[in-house]
Amino acid sequence: MPVFGYEAVDNKGRVLRGALEAESEQLLIAKLHEQGLHVVRVEEQKSRAKLFSGFSKPKKPKLQAMVLFARQFATMIDAGIPILRCLDILYTQTKDPALKHALDAVRKDVKSGMALNEAMEKHPTVFSELFVNMIRAAEVAGILDQILDRLATFLEKDLEVRQKIKSAMMYPVMVLVFSFLVLIAIFMFVLPRFKEIFASMNVEMPAMTQFIFSASDFLIGYWWMLAGAIAGGLFVIRRYIRTPKGRYQYDYLKLRLPIFGELVLKLAVARFARTLGTLVASGVPLMRTLEIVGQTSGNAVLATAIEGTRASIREGQPLSAPFAATNLFPQMVIHMMDIGEESGRLSEMMVKIADFYEQEVDATIKGLTSMIEPLLIVFLGGIVGFIAISIMMPMFKLINTIQ
16 A cells, blocks of 8 residues: 655644555545544655655564553552653653654644544544543543553554464474575575486486486576575565455455465454454544454455445445445454444453454464474475485496496
C-alpha cells in the first residue's frame, strides 16, 4: 500500500505534518477530513526510505517498547500519579527513539491543554488507531487506568504470539539457510574438482553426473544472473503485494495453502477476536470498532469481509449474521458471537475466543515444527544423496577400468 505524506491544519489552527498508508490520495484526504483536519497538501512517497522534502520520515517503535510503555503507564495511572508526571517519567525511561520522540511531543501538547488522545493522534506511526480510540473512550468515561490495563494486556498477548512464532521457526530457518550455503559451496568448489579428475582420465559420465556438473558450471559462470533474477523477482513481487489487488491476492493465497493456511486463519481470527473484545469492553462505538478491527486484522481478505459487514450491521442486523455470511470465520466464532450479543457479554466472549485460538496457534506451530524438521532432513538428505551417487557412479566405472 502506498505511503502519502501530508500537511494539514486542525480546528485550532495548528499545522500537522506526517505520513500515512492509504489506497489512494482521495481516501487519505477523506480520512483526514473525518478527523477534523483541513488538508493543505498531499504527496505520495516515492521510496519508503525517503520521504519527499518537507516531511519527516515516519518511524515505528518496536512492539516490545509499546508493551512496556502501556504497562508502565497503566501502573502509574492506577497508583494515582498525574498524567503529566507519568508522561515525563515515561519520556525519561524509554529507549526507543521513535517512541521517545513522540512522547516528547505528546507531553508538550498535553501541557498546553490538549487532550491525551488528540496529542497521540498526531503521531499515527507510533500510536495506532486502536490505541488512540481506546484512550479517547477512557478519557470520556474517566477510566483511563482500566483502559490502559486492557491495552497493555492486548499488546502483551500480541507480542507473546509473535515471539512464539519466531522462536518456533528459528531452528528450521537456520537449518535451511545453512544447508543452502553448504550446497552452494559443493556446487561451486567441490564438484569442479571431481570434474577435472574425471576429464583427465577420460571417464564416461552418466546422465545424472553430467547434469550436476552442468548445474555447477552454470552456477559458477552465471551466478550473478541467477542472483539478479532472484532479487528482481522478489522486488517485483514485493511491489505488487503493496498494491491493494496484490495484497488481497497474496492474503487469499496464504489462506488457501494446504498446511499453513489453517495457521494463518487461526492467527487472524485470534487477532480479530481480541481486538474486537478489547475495543467493545473499552466503550468504543461498534461501527468504529469494526473499522479498526478491519484495519488491524493483518489480512486483506478478512479486512474486506469485515468492511462488508458494517453496512448490514448499520441496518440493524445482529453482529453474527453478516459474519456468518462471509464463510471465513469458523462456526464456533459465529456461535460465541451470537451468544455474546444475546447475553450482553460480547467482549468477554471475544476474549475467550482469542484465548482459545491463541492456544490453537501454539499447538499448530508445535505440530508444524515437529513435521518441518524431518521433512527438511529428508529433502536435504535426498539432494546430498543424489550428488553422492552421481559422483560415485563414474568412480565405480573408473575402478572397473583400472582392474
